[in-house]
Amino acid sequence: MERRGVYPNIEKEIRVDSSVQTETVRPEVRPGALVGVLAFTGIVAALMQTLVVPLIGDLPKILNTSSSNASWVITATLLAGAVATPVTGRLGDMYGKRRMLLICTVPLVVGSITCAMASSLVPMIAGRALQGLGVGLIPLGISVMRDLLPPDRMHSSVAMMSASMGIGGALGLPVAAAVAENTNWRVLFWAVAVLSAVIFVLLWVVIPEVPPLGKAARFDVVGAICLGIALVSLLIAVSKGGDWGWGSTTTLGLFALAVVVLLVWAKWELSLSDPLVDLRVTARRPVLLTNLASVVVGFGMYAQSLIIPQLMQLPSETGYGLGQSMLAMGLWMAPGGLMMMLVSPIGGKLSSARGPRVTLLVGCLVIALGYGSSMFLLGSTWGLLVVVCICSTGVGFAYGAMPALIMSSVPQSETASANSVNALMRSVGTSVSAAVVGVVLAQMSVDVGGHSLPTESGFRTGLLIGCGVALVAAAIVTAIPSERKLRKAADERLMAEV
Structure with missing residues (x-):
C-alpha cells in the first residue's frame, strides 16, 4: 500500500495496489530560466492593462469617435480577459499548460498588430480584445511552476510570477507615456507585438512539455x-x-x-462530472475564503491606483493637486512595481516558513497601513510615493500568497483552472473598485471652470474606503483554516477510509 500526495502538503491519497509504484517525474528544467521567462511573460501580459492609459485623451481624435465610444478600447480588454481566463485554465489542465501558454501568445501578437494598424474604433476594439486574451498567461504560468519546480523553489517563484502583474502595470505607464509623448502612438503596439513574439520563442525553448494530469474529458x-x-x-x-x-x-x-x-x-x-469549474472544489472553505479575499484585495489594490494618479495630475491651483504631467506621474508610480518585485522573494520565504495564509494576512495589513498613512502624507509627491510603496509592498505579499493557498487546496490536475478562477476574482475586485471610487469622486466634486473636479475630501474618503476594505480582507484571511488544521483533517479522513 502506497500513500501518494495529490493535494501537496494538505491531503494524501491511499493507493491499495502495492504492486504498482507511481511517482510524479518532473522533466529536467533550469529553474532560474523557467522562472525568468514566466515572470517576463507575466510582465508583458500585464502591460496590456496600462498600455493605452496615456492615449485616453487622444483616442477620440485618433479613432474619429466620441469619448464614450473610445472608453470601450479599455473595457474590451477587461471583458476579454475575464471571459478567457477560466477557459484557458481549464483547457490547460485538459490538454497541457505549455500548449495553452503558446496558444495564448498568438492573440497578443495578432491583437497588437491589429491595434498598430487601426485607424477607426472597431479594429482597435477588436485588437484590444485579442490583447486581453493574454491575461490567461499568468495563472497558466503559476500552474506550470507547480508542475515543474521543486517544492523548495515554488513559493518564491509563485510570488515572483504574481508580482509580475503589478510590475507590468506600474512600469508600463511611464514607458507608454514616454513613447506617446515622444513618438507615434503606433510604436507602442508594434513594440508589444515584438515582445509577444519573443515570449512565444522563449516559452517554446524553455518550457518542457508536461502531460496533462487530468483525465481525458470533453470541454464544457x-x-x-x-x-x-x-x-x-x-x-x-x-x-x-x-x-x-x-x-x-x-x-x-x-x-x-x-x-x-x-x-x-x-x-x-x-x-457534470467534468465541468468547466469544479464548484465542489471551489466551495471548500480554504478555496472559497481565498477567492473571497482575492475580490477584496483586488478592490484594495486598485483604489490607490485610481486615486493617486489623479491627485498627482490635478492642477496645483486646486490647493491639493500636484500638477504633474502624465510622464512624471508614471515615473512617481513606477517604484510601486519595483517594490512588488523586491518583496516577492521575502513573501515566498515567509510562505515557506509560516504558510501562505500568514503571508496573505501580512499583505492585507500592510495595504491597510499604506492607505492609513495617506491621511498624513497627502500634499507632496514624496508623500504619495511613500503611500504607493507601502501599498505595493502589501500587494506583493498578498498576490504571491493567494495562488499558493489555492494550489495547496486543490488537486494538481485542476491547478490551472483553480488559479484562473482566483485571477478572475481579483479582476472582479478591481472592476468593483473602479466603480465605487468613481461614484465617490463623482459625488464629492466641485465645478471649476465648467469642469467637475473631485474634492480633497473625496480623495480622502476613497483612500479611507481602501483602508477599510483591506482590513475586511485581513478579517476574511483569519477565517481560512491553517495548514496544520488542514493536515489534521486530511489525516483523519484517511484514517477513517482505512
Missing part, C-alpha cells in the same frame, strides 16, 4: 458560454453603470441577467 462548451455571458453582463454593468446611471434600465437589466445566468450556470456545472 455550454458552461463556458454561460459563464462568458454572465461575466460580460456583470462587468459591463459595473464599468458603465456610472455613465448610464446605476438605476437605469440598462444597468439593472445587465445585473439581473448576470445573476440569472450565473444561477443557471452553477446548476449546469454541478450536474
